[in-house]
Amino acid sequence: xxxxxxxxxxxxxxxxxxxxxxxxxxxxxxxxxxxxxxxxxxxxxxxxxxxxxxxxxxxxxxxxxxxxxxxxxxxxxxxxxxxxxxxxxxxxxxxxxxxxxxxxxxxxxxxxxxxxxxxxxxxxxxxxxxxxxxxxxxxxxxxxxxxxxxxxxxxxxxxxxxxxxxxxxxxxxxxxxxxxxxxxxxxxxxxxxxxxxxxxxxxxxxxxxxxxxxxxxxxxxxxxxxxxxxxxxxxxxxxxxxxxxxxxxxxxxxxx
Numbered sequence: 001x002x003x004x005x006x007x008x009x010x011x012x013x014x015x016x017x018x019x020x021x022x023x024x025x026x027x028x029x030x031x032x033x034x035x036x037x038x039x040x041x042x043x044x045x046x047x048x049x050x051x052x053x054x055x056x057x058x059x060x061x062x063x064x065x066x067x068x069x070x071x072x073x074x075x076x077x078x079x080x081x082x083x084x085x086x087x088x089x090x091x092x093x094x095x096x097x098x099x100x101x102x103x104x105x106x107x108x109x110x111x112x113x114x115x116x117x118x119x120x121x122x123x124x125x126x127x128x129x130x131x132x133x134x135x136x137x138x139x140x141x142x143x144x145x146x147x148x149x150x151x152x153x154x155x156x157x158x159x160x161x162x163x164x165x166x167x168x169x170x171x172x173x174x175x176x177x178x179x180x181x182x183x184x185x186x187x188x189x190x191x192x193x194x195x196x197x198x199x200x201x202x203x204x205x206x207x208x209x210x211x212x213x214x215x216x217x218x219x220x221x222x223x224x225x226x227x228x229x230x231x232x233x234x235x236x237x238x239x240x241x242x243x244x245x246x247x248x249x250x251x252x253x254x255x256x
Contacts, residue, residue: 021221022213025213025216026147026213029139029140029144029147029216032139032140033144035140036148039140039144039145042141042144043144043149046145046146046148047149047153050107050149050212051149051156054106054110054153054157055160057106057110058103058107058157058161059160059161059164061102061103061106061161062099062160062161062162062164062165062168063164063167065094065098065099065102065168066090066098066164066166066167066168066170066172067168067169067171067172069090069094069165069169070086070090070168070169070170070172070173070176071172071176073086073089073093074086074173074176077089083173083179084179084183085187086169086177086179086184086187087166087170087179087184087185087186088187088190090166090169091166091169091188091191091192092191092196094161094162094166094169095196095197095199095200096196096200097200097248099158099161099162099165099204100158100161100201100203100207100248101203101207101245101248102161103154103158103161103204104154104158104204104207104208104211104244105244107154107157107208107211108237108240108241108244109237111212111215112211112215112236113215113233113234114215114233115146115212115219115236116214116215116216116218116222116232116233116235117219117232117236118219119142119215119216119219119220120219120228120229120232120233121222121229122142123221123222123223124224124228128220138220142216143220147209147212150208150211150212150213151205151208151212152205152208154204154205154211155201155205158201158204162197166188169184199251202251202255203247203251203252203255206247207244207248210243210244214236214239214243218235218236218239
């Protein structure tokens with residue numbers, strides 16, 4: 001029993017140490033926001049990597065997320081509510097939940113893990129030490145552009161996912177149920193709420209920042225050579241995914 005309490009105590013202390021280290025990383029990165037113009041090329045490169053190059057994957061995920069939402073919603077509404085409200089039901093689900101969450105989880109796998117791998121490789125090969133020897137702050141050069149891009153590019157990707165998700169839902173509704181476009185999109189328009197869209201974008205804003213922050217933190221704390229980089233990649237994805245779902249619950253409670 002004593003050993004278990006000691007183990008639990010060590011894990012709790014380690015948790016708060018790591019949480020504190022994450023907040024310190026964010027604070028150090030935030031200090032360079034005033035010099036963002038001088039670092040604009042670094043930020044634009046990361047926006048290209050995180051945002052633009054993720055568009056094909058986001059479109060693919062968004063289309064099939066909308067298609068699945070349409071099929072499942074039609075199954076649940078059949079016999080209880082008119083299928084004329086299928087567009088409203090699927091669009092609300094996509095705007096509030098499916099769009100931001102699925103986009104964030106996909107980006108956590110593509111971007112969060114790659115950030116951890118890239119920075120982790122630089123850490124174990126002493127490239128970060130080389131930057132410091134040249135009086136270049138690794139936080140400014142590596143972390144700040146990625147964190148800032150994560151915060152602002154994921155909401156943009158979520159907008160794309162929402163759009164193609166609704167289109168995917170409509171295509172399935174038209175092919176499987178013969179639902180005319182004026183009925184499907186008419187119900188979307190009738191029950192459209194800017195609160196639903198904004199709540200999804202607020203979620204995406206925090207999801208994107210969380211993914212980039214965790215990727216940077218794990219990367220900067222990578223040890224153990226090539227094996228350590230592999231473990232850091234997995235750890236970044238697992239932590240990012242878990243925190244995305246945790247943040248999803250917290251933000252849902254606060255927003256609704």
